[in-house]
Amino acid sequence: MQQTNFKSLDDVYSFFAKHGEVNLKTMFGAYGIFVDTYMVALLNDSTLYVRSCEETDKYIGHPEYKKYAYVKGISEVQTNFHTIPSELLQNEDTAYVIGKAIFEAAKIAKCEKIASMKDPKRLRDLPNMKLSTERLLKKSGINGVADLHSLGTVDAFKRIQQVNKSATMTLAYSLEGAIQGVHWSVISQERRAEIQQMVAI
Template sequence: MNQLCKKRILQSKVSFSSLGEITTRSQFGGYSIAANKTIFGLISNGELYLRANKRCEPHFLALNMPHLVYTKRGMPVPLSYYLVGEVLWEEPTQLLKLAKMSLEGAEQDKSEREHCTRLKDLPNLNHDLERMLWKAGIKNADELQQHGAKESYLKLKAVSKHASVNILLALAGAICRTHQAALPKGVRNELIEWYKHHSAPLPKT
């Protein structure tokens, strides 16, 4: 973790403390920001982006906050996360208002997913993987997102020694609601390197 990411994580924990227990974890090459386990922000390349659903997105657009963008098959794809610039960091009241709006939107989406989305209905997942995830203690799409692709993979590996790198990529794609082949190249490469490290045999003593 570089110093700028550490700075943004600390700023986020202080600025958003009134929203609940603020936690962070490694997520897709960056770090998620969550309040009471609901993700509402993402730190990428040392910058904070707030999540916006369809209900609150117009407020973010009205402030001309840039999208978080990744490249998919050579084409830029904007995500529903919006950059918190230096001006906003200097306006803590407005920033907290936007973060609260982002969190409420994430909680609304979370509630809707819990009522309508089974694991098998996510991209890349089927009945067999759903049953494996249940056996590993992951019961729904929200729990999969909370654990993240890496931790979910390790839980799967504990119940199935044959869990491959394709399963890790499938989990990451499912969390992003996209086919695993459409994962950003940087994310894909980082996950493959992580898989190689965690699949390496232990040295003999």
């Protein structure tokens, strides 16, 4: 069975570009594929290995399912990335659903990793911190983790609104998650309502 092959990097960009800014970095003997700083996949010899998530784990046992492994010293290291059936990507709607699920899993994985860090030093190390968010914060005069924590969610968001009138409440929740060290989706409805009220003042 043919594995999930891509004829060019343009194919990879097309698959993930609907979910954010795509960047590549050499790692593990392959290309690491990042969407808004979140690692979503590996590309090796034209074969795509996506991050494991609930949506892609449905295909464990499929003939095309194969985990990516690399050699470190004398040992083989298994990663959390694997191939998926090639026919799934031939349907645009299915490909979108799978790409989104992979992206969400990558965000949660990064948040969990950051939450385990005692003291993140850089804005980019915080949960929910997309490149665009980091740029907005710095443009607003918020240059580091200490600045963000000192201002708090509401004041930081109001500063961003001064340089970007179209900033949404999702961004405010992302800032709250960054400060709390969690993914924004777990911010309680009560806290969200509280932030909305304070932003409106």
